[in-house]
Amino acid sequence: MSNPYLIPVHDLMHKAGTLRRIDIEFPAPEALDNSIAGIPQGGQIVIDGRLESVHEGILVSANVSGEAxxxxxxCLDPLKLDVDVEFQELFAYSLTDEDDLVISDESINLEQVVRDAVVLSLPFQPICSEDCExxxxxxxxxxxxxxxxxxxxxVDPRWNALKNLME
Ligand SMILES: [Zn+2]
Ligand SMILES: [Zn+2]
Structure with a gap:
C-alpha cells in the first residue's frame, strides 16, 4: 500500500525558486490523536499549500485540516472539533543535523510534520460550549x-462544617 503522505519532488529538485502547489486529500491511515481528541483512522485529511525549491532542499508551507x-x-458529550493548522518545514538534500528532515528517493514524507502539527493543535480539555455546566x-x-x-x-458533612465556620 502506498503512503499518502509521500510526495514526489523530482520536478523541483535543484531548481531553486521553483514552486508547486499541493492540494491532497486522503483518509488517515492511522489516527492522529493526543488520547483526548483526534482525527480517527479513516478520517479525511486535507493538505493544501505549496512546495518551494530552495538552495538547501524543499520548503513546504501548508495547511492541514480535518475533523477530530x-x-x-x-459533560462528556461527544464532540466534533475542526482541525485547521499551518506548518512550514524544510526537507534538506542532505542531513546536517539529526533533527533534519531529508528528501529521500526524490520524495518527501509529510507524515511526521502533519502528525505533529495536528496533535499539537488539539485541546486537552475540549468543551461543548463555554457555558457547559x-x-x-x-x-x-x-x-x-x-x-x-x-x-x-x-448535604455533604464537609459542607456543614464549612457552613458552621462561616456563621
Ligand atoms: Zn459539555
Ligand atoms: Zn444530581
Missing part, C-alpha cells in the same frame, strides 16, 4: 438538561 472526535471534558457531582445528570434539579439527600 472528542468529548466534552465537563458539566454533570451533577451527586447523580451524574447533565446540569444543562435539568438545571433546577435538587437532591433530597443530606
Amino acid at each position: 472526535n472528542s468529548e466534552c471534558s465537563r 458539566g454533570l451533577c457531582v451527586d447523580c451524574g445528570m447533565k446540569l444543562q438538561d435539568n438545571p433546577q434539579h435538587v437532591h433530597e439527600a443530606p
Whole structure:
C-alpha cells in the first residue's frame, strides 16, 4: 500500500525558486490523536499549500485540516472539533543535523510534520460550549438538561462544617 503522505519532488529538485502547489486529500491511515481528541483512522485529511525549491532542499508551507472526535471534558458529550493548522518545514538534500528532515528517493514524507502539527493543535480539555455546566457531582445528570434539579439527600458533612465556620 502506498503512503499518502509521500510526495514526489523530482520536478523541483535543484531548481531553486521553483514552486508547486499541493492540494491532497486522503483518509488517515492511522489516527492522529493526543488520547483526548483526534482525527480517527479513516478520517479525511486535507493538505493544501505549496512546495518551494530552495538552495538547501524543499520548503513546504501548508495547511492541514480535518475533523477530530472528542468529548466534552465537563459533560462528556461527544464532540466534533475542526482541525485547521499551518506548518512550514524544510526537507534538506542532505542531513546536517539529526533533527533534519531529508528528501529521500526524490520524495518527501509529510507524515511526521502533519502528525505533529495536528496533535499539537488539539485541546486537552475540549468543551461543548463555554457555558457547559458539566454533570451533577451527586447523580451524574447533565446540569444543562435539568438545571433546577435538587437532591433530597443530606448535604455533604464537609459542607456543614464549612457552613458552621462561616456563621
Ligand atoms: Zn459539555
Ligand atoms: Zn444530581
